[in-house]
Amino acid sequence: MSNTQARVPLKARKVSFSWDDTPLHWVPGDPFTTHTINVLHLLLPAGERWFVHVYKQVLPLIRDDRLRADVVGFIGQEAMHSQAHDEVLPHLREQGLDPTPYTAQVDWFFEKLLGDRTLPPGRARRWWLLERVALIAAIEHYTAFLGNWVLNAGELDRRGADPTMLDLLRWHGAEEVEHRSVAFELFLHIDGSYGRRVRTWATAFSALVFLWQRGARFFMENDPTLVDGKASFRDFYVRGRRGLLPGTGDMLRSIPRYLSRGYHPAQEGDTEQAVAYLAASPAATAAERRVS
């Protein structure tokens, strides 16, 4: 499995965003697109905190210094993603759309259902750790897919989407593309079993679809500016065709790629494009200035 693209040393960037000027419907006149993408803010704070929690426990199992350095960089980037999305939630609340009923469930999902559990040390504990590492690898396939999509989603710019929100999404997306190989390589390094890859993909994919449609419906039904807000698959499909959301066909085509035995994340997305975005992103360049 060769990684033909250049390796970039991974490091966390200390970004911060100001949400004061971001309207509730930050894709103007399109609440469905806004809220479908907003589901990210519901899932990622707890989800990426959980990545960090799991990976901290994996560090002792890594026997490869380069991979360990990648995982260390990955952890910091994920921690910053979690913090950055978390800061959007109070802004939604200020605009009359309180996300807490939903995020409290996502918190339960990652902290309890997928948490450490009281397992005897030894095989059971190791099995649960490997299972979660494989789940993360499957989820990272989709974060890289979405990251690559948002870096190329010119339609959002043409519709006048809020620049701060686009910068958050693209900074995040670019870092996801930048570190897309880490989770899968870690999975190969400590386990790599094909059966586990398929099983955890099925779990992760079903959970993502379940949580995402639920989040979009939650936002549409609770949006204070919509009288009878509804979310439907048709809305999603139509916006996918227009380039406002990921295309349904593209998403279906990415499934066999992950399940193919020759899969490697390096084949997805473009590191150079990600690095170029990070070099120009307002938030990332401000972080660079702050550190130096």
Add this chain to the structure above:
Amino acid sequence: MPKLRTAALVAGAALLARRSLRRRVQASPLWPMPALDPPVSGRPRSRALRLLLTAHETVADGVVRLRLEGGRLPAWEPGAHLDLVLPSGLVRQYSLCGDPADTSSYTVAARLVTDGRGGSREVHEQLSEGMELQVRGPRNRFPLVEAPAYVFVAGGIGITPILPMLRALPDGTEWRLLYAGRTRASMPFLEEVRGLAGNRLTVAAGDEDGRPDLDALLADLPERTAVYCCGPQGLTAAVEERLPEGATLHLERFAPRADAVGTTAFEVELRRSGRTLTVPAGSTVLAAVRRELPDTAYSCEQGFCGTCQQRVLEGEIDHRDELLTAEERAGSMLICVSRCRSDRLVLDM
């Protein structure tokens, strides 16, 4: 026709199940997942405020007063301070000296320290009205406690946390104030303090009155008097030395103590692994710990990602991170940047 009957039964059962599920979801749209109580997400730990600098004016020799405006701002009580993130990235603490009832702006004052670490110079020379500044806080390490009587000792810019305290004291409280400075012209808010304190005020300007008479100030205090002192180290040390028995001392040092700025060596005990190691000056706790425990989690090494947070069992922590909340600071630290003020730190690892 048993086949047809089975199919009809299954279809009927499926219809019923679908209907009851729909009803259940309609009654409570977020069914069937439990929620975490209390929730974690949506309460960011360090939500920085971005405030507009609407006034930057000189109020005494070498002292500027800043007014930062924003929307509904978090409330604060006398003694609280703000973390001001300067454009260069330096973070400096300034006591709030405005009116706590004003929820749309914060007021702080800063003295120029020409031989300092550059923060005050930046505040004086680089900031101007109309700029947007990042602010964290407010936090209160110097709260006004209830006491039968109060003595306040302010040295120069050290008047800033005390000023809102004077305004907040209930009528009829017994208190006095010693306000010391180099020259009268360099002492900010002198007129306002005079108006608030009247004959309870003693002004000691070094060029006119000589050294302040602390012995007279601290003589004949009622039992349980609260003594509040904010000023340079010479002044706080002198008050500490002369504190009469029965009085309680509340100190706010406006420059970190000399040993906190530099890097001194100290000892770290890792209690659970039963190891003790030395953190040399100029190195970090994380580097020392990783030599013993190479699998210790960390990432950014700059005090913002939070990966290396560890519980602290003993020792006076010198927090240098930009992430932890006040509660987290009480019992944990980010070992990549934070250090220890005492000579021994005990970590739960």
